[in-house]
Amino acid sequence: MLVLIGAAIVIAYLIYAYVAYGDMRFSGDALYMQLWQDSSVSRILLLAFKLPSFLMFIIGVYWLQRLLSYYQNGLFFGPQAMRCYLWLVWIKLFDLIIDIVETLAVGYYYRNLHGSAHIEVSIDFGNITTILLMLVIVYLLKAAKEIDAENKEFV
Numbered sequence: 001m002l003v004l005i006g007a008a009i010v011i012a013y014l015i016y017a018y019v020a021y022g023d024m025r026f027s028g029d030a031l032y033m034q035l036w037q038d039s040s041v042s043r044i045l046l047l048a049f050k051l052p053s054f055l056m057f058i059i060g061v062y063w064l065q066r067l068l069s070y071y072q073n074g075l076f077f078g079p080q081a082m083r084c085y086l087w088l089v090w091i092k093l094f095d096l097i098i099d100i101v102e103t104l105a106v107g108y109y110y111r112n113l114h115g116s117a118h119i120e121v122s123i124d125f126g127n128i129t130t131i132l133l134m135l136v137i138v139y140l141l142k143a144a145k146e147i148d149a150e151n152k153e154f155v
Contacts, residue, residue, distance in 0.1 A: 031110045035110055059091055066080075085137070089135060103122075
């Protein structure tokens with residue numbers, strides 16, 4: 001329930017910032033924010049650039065909610081829980097790729113409008129570490145599942 005409440009608060013905040021102040025608070029990219037402040041730029045197009053990231057957020061919330069519901073029911077090693085966890089790993093990886101593509105797309109759009117742009121693709125090594133850690137957890141969950149199955153066969 002806390003995941004859904006947290007997601008609802010984030011979405012409500014984004015909607016409030018957009019409606020009340022005309023701000024886009026879903027991005028920290030400097031070029032994107034400069035384009036957002038430019039009145040000659042299509043904000044619909046800028047929102048379309050952020051749509052994949054927003055969809056990854058929504059899909060991530062869905063799979064995290066499903067995973068936690070399986071955990072709540074004690075299904076830590078079931079195939080359903082593993083499938084949810086693997087979805088979360090793939091979503092995290094796709095989000096990293098989408099962030100890079102989004103930065104490049106915004107940079108090229110900025111360059112087309114203003115003639116030149118300094119496009120800086122930053123890779124957050126914390127995200128890479130998180131993905132690697134999630135893969136280690138997948139490995140540990142599979143090993144724990146095998147041990148659990150062996151223990152049940154032994155009894």
